[in-house]
Amino acid sequence: MLALREEVMHMGTxxxxxxxxxxxxxxxxxLFSKRIHVKAVDGIDLSIEHGEVVTLVGESGCGKTxxxxxxAGLVKPTGGDILFEGRSIFSMDRRSYLEYRRSVQIVHQxxxxxxxPTKTVFQTLAPPLRRWGLARSRVELxxxxxxxxxxxxxxxxxxxxxxYPHQLSGGQRQRxxxxxxxxxxxxxxxxxxxxxxxxxxxxxxxxxxxxxxxxRLRTAYLFVTHDFGAARYFSAKGGGRIAVMYLGxxxxxxxxxxxxxxxxxxxxxxxxxxxxxxDPEVSRKKRPIQLKSLDIPSPLNPPxxxxxxxxxPFEVDxxxxxxxxxxxxxxxxxxxxxxxxxx
Amino acid sequence: xxxxxxxxxxxxxxxxxxHQSGRGFVKAVDGVSLNVFxxxxxxxxxESGSGKSTLAHTVLRILPPPAQxxxxxxxxxxxxxLRIPENEFRKFRWxxxxxxxxxxxxxxxPTMKIAEHFLETARFHGIKDRGQVMEKASKLLxxxxxxxxxxxxxxPHELSGGMRQRVLIALxxxxxxxxxxLDEPTTALDVLTQRxxxxxxxxxxxKLNLTMIFITHDxxxxxxxxxxVAVMYAGKIVEVGNVYTVFKNAKHPYSQALIKSVPSLxxxxxxxxxxxxSPPDLVNPPxxxxxxxxxSFTMDICRKEEPPMIExxxxxxxxxxxxxxx
Numbered sequence: 001m002l003a004l005r006e007e008v009m010h011m012g013t014x015x016x017x018x019x020x021x022x023x024x025x026x027x028x029x030x031l032f033s034k035r036i037h038v039k040a041v042d043g044i045d046l047s048i049e050h051g052e053v054v055t056l057v058g059e060s061g062c063g064k065t066x067x068x069x070x071x072a073g074l075v076k077p078t079g080g081d082i083l084f085e086g087r088s089i090f091s092m093d094r095r096s097y098l099e100y101r102r103s104v105q106i107v108h109q110x111x112x113x114x115x116x117p118t119k120t121v122f123q124t125l126a127p128p129l130r131r132w133g134l135a136r137s138r139v140e141l142x143x144x145x146x147x148x149x150x151x152x153x154x155x156x157x158x159x160x161x162x163x164y165p166h167q168l169s170g171g172q173r174q175r176x177x178x179x180x181x182x183x184x185x186x187x188x189x190x191x192x193x194x195x196x197x198x199x200x201x202x203x204x205x206x207x208x209x210x211x212x213x214x215x216r217l218r219t220a221y222l223f224v225t226h227d228f229g230a231a232r233y234f235s236a237k238g239g240g241r242i243a244v245m246y247l248g249x250x251x252x253x254x255x256x257x258x259x260x261x262x263x264x265x266x267x268x269x270x271x272x273x274x275x276x277x278x279d280p281e282v283s284r285k286k287r288p289i290q291l292k293s294l295d296i297p298s299p300l301n302p303p304x305x306x307x308x309x310x311x312x313p314f315e316v317d318x319x320x321x322x323x324x325x326x327x328x329x330x331x332x333x334x335x336x337x338x339x340x341x342x343x
Numbered sequence: 344x345x346x347x348x349x350x351x352x353x354x355x356x357x358x359x360x361x362h363q364s365g366r367g368f369v370k371a372v373d374g375v376s377l378n379v380f381x382x383x384x385x386x387x388x389x390e391s392g393s394g395k396s397t398l399a400h401t402v403l404r405i406l407p408p409p410a411q412x413x414x415x416x417x418x419x420x421x422x423x424x425l426r427i428p429e430n431e432f433r434k435f436r437w438x439x440x441x442x443x444x445x446x447x448x449x450x451x452x453p454t455m456k457i458a459e460h461f462l463e464t465a466r467f468h469g470i471k472d473r474g475q476v477m478e479k480a481s482k483l484l485x486x487x488x489x490x491x492x493x494x495x496x497x498x499p500h501e502l503s504g505g506m507r508q509r510v511l512i513a514l515x516x517x518x519x520x521x522x523x524x525l526d527e528p529t530t531a532l533d534v535l536t537q538r539x540x541x542x543x544x545x546x547x548x549x550k551l552n553l554t555m556i557f558i559t560h561d562x563x564x565x566x567x568x569x570x571x572v573a574v575m576y577a578g579k580i581v582e583v584g585n586v587y588t589v590f591k592n593a594k595h596p597y598s599q600a601l602i603k604s605v606p607s608l609x610x611x612x613x614x615x616x617x618x619x620x621s622p623p624d625l626v627n628p629p630x631x632x633x634x635x636x637x638x639s640f641t642m643d644i645c646r647k648e649e650p651p652m653i654e655x656x657x658x659x660x661x662x663x664x665x666x667x668x669x
Contacts, residue, residue, distance in 0.1 A: 059535070169622075199621070199622060200390050200560050200604060201601060201617060229563075229607055229608055232608060275563070276537075276538075276563040276566065277563055278590070279607075282609065
C-alpha cells in the first residue's frame with residue numbers, strides 16, 4: 001500500500017534527473033606547471049525513471065564510471081545539478097540527503113576488493129540493516145540476512161552465513177555484494193562493470209539475477225559497461241535504454257535494441273562494427289568502419305567542436321567548429337551529430 | 344592422432360601439470376593431448392582456471408617454480424622440448440617459440456626505453472649488432488602501424504595500452520619465431536584497439552606464414568580469428584575441431600553452453616543463457632567427466648568414468664559419453 005502511494009506521489013517525477021552535470025579533475029603535469037582540468041563528465045543531461053534500466057557504454061576513459069559515481073554521491077560534481085525525486089541533492093537537509101544516499105547503492109567491478117576479507121557473509125550483510133533500522137532484534141536480523149541470501153541465489157543460506165570471502169567463488173562474492181546493495185531497499189543500483197571479473201559462463205547469471213530483483217523490488221539500474229553484448233542483453237531484457245559516452249559526453253541514447261540494430265552516431269557505428277561475434281561466418285564478413293585515427297585524444301586537451309571529429313570518417317565542415325546538440329531523431333532515440341541535425 | 348603428429352609443428356601428448364597450493368595439488372593441466380599444425384591459428388578457449396595459460400607456460404618452460412610437470416611430452420619439430428637441458432632449450436625460446444603475454448604493462452620494464460627492450464632481447468640471444476637489431480625493430484613497429492622513431496625512444500608509460508601491446512607483438516617477432524603463443528593479448532584493450540590488433544594478426548599470419556596459438560576466454564575472438572579451436576574445461580580439452588564446424592555444430596555440452604553464454608549483438612535474447620553451477624575445484628575435481636555436475640545431459644557413466652577423446656566428425660574430436668558407442 002505504502003509503495004503504491006509513494007508511486008502515485010512521484011508520478012511524472014523522474015527518480016534521478018541530472019542537468020548539465022560536469023565533473024572536472026584538476027591535475028598538474030609537474031610541480032611547477034599550472035593546474036589543468038580533465039573533463040571526465042562534461043555537460044550531461046540524463047534522467048532515470050523509477051524502475052528503469054539505463055546502460056552507459058563506452059571505452060575506458062570516457063567518463064562512464066565517474067558519471068555513475070557522481071549519481072551515487074561518491075564524487076562531487078564541478079557544476080550542474082543532480083535531482084533525486086525532484087529535489088537537488090546539494091540543497092537537501094541532512095535527513096533527506098541520508099535518505100537519498102540509502103536509496104542509491106553502488107556495486108563495484110571487483111568483488112574481491114569490495115568485501116572485507118576478515119568479515120563473514122553475515123558480518124558483511126548485518127551492519128547496513130542495523131544502521132538503517134531495518135531489523136530491530138537479533139532474530140529479525142538473522143531472518144533478513146537469510147532472506148537476502150535466498151534472493152541472490154545463495155541457498156541454503158545457512159551454508160553461506162559464516163563463510164569468509166576467500167571461501168566463495170567470484171560469482172558468489174558478487175552475489176554477496178549485490179545482496180548488500182539491495183539490503184537497504186535502494187531505488188537505484190549503480191552497477192559498475194559488475195560482471196567484468198566474473199567467469200564467462202556465470203556472467204549472464206549475474207545479469208539475470210539483477211533483472212529478477214528489479215521485478216521483485218522495482219529497483220532501477222544504471223549499468224556501466226564497456227561490453228556492447230552485455231549492454232544489449234541487460235538493457236533490452238529490462239526494456240531499457242543504452243547511452244553511449246565519448247570523452248565525457250553522451251553522444252547517443254535510445255531504446256536498447258534501436259541503438260544496437262540501428263546505431264546513428266558514427267562513433268556507435270564504428271564501435272559496433274568492430275565487435276567480434278561468436279559466429280565465424282558472421283564475424284568474418286563484418287566490414288569494420290575505418291577510423292581516421294585509432295587513438296583517443298587526450299581528455300586534458302579535447303578537440304573543439306564535436307569531440308569525435310578528429311577520428312570520424314564522416315566529418316563535415318561544421319564538426320570541428322561547433323558542438324552538435326543531442327537531438328531526437330527517432331522516437332526516444334537521441335544523437336549528438338551534425339549529420340542528423342540541421343544547422 | 345599419431346598420424347596428425349607427423350604434420351604438426353607442435354605436438355602435446357598426455358601432458359599433466361600441477362600447481363602446489365596450501366590445500367594440495369591443483370591439477371591445472373590434466374592429460375592434455377593436442378597438435379598444432381604448421382601455418383594455422385589454433386584458438387584455445389576456456390574460463391579462468393581451465394588451465395589454458397598453464398599450458399602455454401609449460402610449452403615455453405616458464406612455469407613458476409612450485410608448479411611441476413608430472414608427465415607427458417611436448418614435441419616441437421620432432422624434438423621433445425621438455426626433456427632437453429635448459430641451456431639447450433634457450434635456442435628454442437624466442438627463436439622458435441615466442442610469446443605475447445597478457446598484461447602489456449607488467450611485461451615491459453618501466454625503467455627501460457622501448458629500444459633497449461629490443462636490444463636486450465637480441466643480446467640475450469647472442470645478437471650484438473645494434474644497427475641490425477634497430478633496423479629490424481623499426482621495420483616490425485612500422486608494420487604494426489607504429490611510428491618507430493617515436494616509440495623506440497619512449498618509456499613504456501608514455502605509450503597507450505594498445506601501443507604497448509603492439510610493442511610486445513613486435514618484440515615477440517624480433518627473432519622470427521616459427522610459433523607464436525598469444526595469451527589473452529587483447530583482454531585489457533578497448534573494442535577498437537582490439538579490432539585493430541585482431542586484423543593485424545590476420546595480416547601477420549598471411550604475410551609471415553606464422554603458426555599461432557591464441558589463448559582467450561572470449562569465444563567471439565576465436566570465431567573471428569582462429570582456424571581451429573580447442574575448448575578447455577577444468578584442465579582438460581573437451582573438444583577440438585575446425586572453427587566453422589564447432590561453432591555451427593558444437594558437440595560437447597560445455598562447448599554448446601559456452602557459445603550460448605556469451606551475450607551477442609545478433610542472437611535472440613532468449614537463446615543466451617548462463618551455465619548453471621560454477622567451475623570445479625581443481626584440488627578435488629569431480630570424478631568421471633569434470634563437467635557432469637553442470638551438464639544437462641548427465642548419464643550414470645558420466646559420474647563414474649572419464650570419457651575418452653574420440654573423433655566424432657572428420658577432424659573434430661570430443662570427449663563426451665554421448666558420442667561413445669558402447
